[in-house]
Amino acid sequence: MVLVQQCNTYDEEIILKKVTELFTAHGGIEKFARPGVKVVIKPNIVSKKKPEEAATTHPSLVWAVCEVCRRNGAHVVVAESPGGMYEKALLKGQYRVSGIEDAAKRAGAELNYDLSVTEIDNTNAKNLKKLNVITPLAKADVIINIAKLKTHGMMVYTGAVKNMFGAIAGLEKAEYHFNMSEYSDFADCIIDIHQSVKPDLNILDAVVGMHKDGPTAGEPIEIGAILSGCDAYEVDMVGMDIINCNPSRVPIFRQAFERQLVCADVGGIDVQGDQIKCPKFVVKYNDEMKRLHYVDGILGKFLTKIMKPRPVFHKNKCRGCGECVRSCPAKVIRLDENKKAVVDLGGCIRCFCCQELCPFIAVEIKKPLINKIVVRKRK
Ligand code: SF4
Ligand code: SF4
Structure with missing residues (x-):
């Protein structure tokens, strides 16, 4: 119950x-x-x-x-x-x-x-x-x-x-x-x-x-x-x-x-x-690629890779605390010479721990433009 x-x-x-x-x-x-x-x-x-x-x-x-x-x-x-x-x-x-x-x-x-x-x-x-x-x-x-x-x-x-x-x-x-x-x-x-x-x-x-x-x-x-x-x-x-x-x-x-x-x-x-509804609640799904019919095969794999949401680090908000560097499971984040976080997206597993743990909200999850265009078209 x-x-x-x-x-x-x-x-x-x-x-x-x-x-x-x-x-x-x-x-x-x-x-x-x-x-x-x-x-x-x-x-x-x-x-x-x-x-x-x-x-x-x-x-x-x-x-x-x-x-x-x-x-x-x-x-x-x-x-x-x-x-x-x-x-x-x-x-x-x-x-x-x-x-x-x-x-x-x-x-x-x-x-x-x-x-x-x-x-x-x-x-x-x-x-x-x-x-x-x-x-x-x-x-x-x-x-x-x-x-x-x-x-x-x-x-x-x-x-x-x-x-x-x-x-x-x-x-x-x-x-x-x-x-x-x-x-x-x-x-x-x-x-x-x-x-x-x-x-x-x-x-x-x-x-x-x-x-x-x-x-x-x-x-x-x-x-x-x-x-x-x-x-x-x-x-x-x-x-x-x-x-x-x-x-x-x-x-x-x-x-x-x-x-x-x-x-x-x-x-x-x-x-x-009680019966409660919250219609203004915004949920962001991340499975759009799986819902496209052509995701199988080499083309599908390539499209999935380039269209996946990714972490974007905002340099103006980053304070160089290093929390994301310590917490990144794939070890693909480093601090540059200006003590700003930079990521190698090639090895990124899209777990978004960096976004979750950044104390200064300097990391955003963004969908690439191509994702937005294709997914909107196909919906
Ligand atoms: S956790 Fe946030 S503020 Fe700290 S280094 Fe990473 S991006 Fe910058
Ligand atoms: S999404 Fe995960 S793997 Fe990618 S940079 Fe952030 S913490 Fe590292």
Whole structure:
């Protein structure tokens, strides 16, 4: 069952009420939090962003979930491995700027600084039968996933399922990107990771989401909803329905349908609560080439290569911080003599980590003109 609650504010009293109601709807708080139980909360702290930028889970929601679980006697830990390096000093800054440090402290929850990973068996995986995940998630009794509804340059949409990619420590994420540069392979990898640390409850922060150039460079947009459910795929299906995003054009969901992990028709999901739609939400798809009938063969491969969206680095915005250089899985970015980022597109795998992790919004994903002309003609 997916519960949709209308909510147009991050006022803590109202959020606390909504969170209390949602626990009741999903079987009662005792099912998730009680004395002797270690509850690990996994927010989305993609990078060092303020709450009003709408790139991270809002701290009010994190506070309310921690508060309700702690009041019920559980030991509550907030754990995340954001993009980039996984280091205590960076983590501290990310917790602080996102407002989640203050939220966790006020609710009596612990912030995770254990940087170790634990190997786990993942028998139901398609590819990742064994993998290393951050230790608090591996050792949790209960995992509560609090994701943010956003667009995503590579994966089109990010919500509950994609949020569990943060179970992978720091730059190991870049290795996954590099080894699985085909979008369908990377989507299967995200699904495998999600299956390995399957949350007991998924809450989707869609009070304010991010559209256009998410997950960090887009625009905040009021959606006015909190979604929750024990099945992350179902929660995302309902989330995509609200923003009018076609799940069959979202790589994770194309693969999830193929693997029969969720019903491809949102009508087949038990949805309760309020009816919400956000018609102004802009989703940027990236599969136009696959939809052209001539993509097979040598000509198709050539056209796909020259027409693929690509990262464009804006020199006037680049501050030479080097974050993209450190995070690029393909190692094709360098700083030039003027300390400006430059890319060798020949080796670029179009993962768009550079766009996601640039703190100064200096990287844009652009479709070449030829793409726009041909795709417009063929639509
Ligand atoms: S493009 Fe962004 S991340 Fe890369 S060096 Fe410039 S400012 Fe830093
Ligand atoms: S340049 Fe950007 S899009 Fe290309 S591989 Fe590096 S991080 Fe990914």
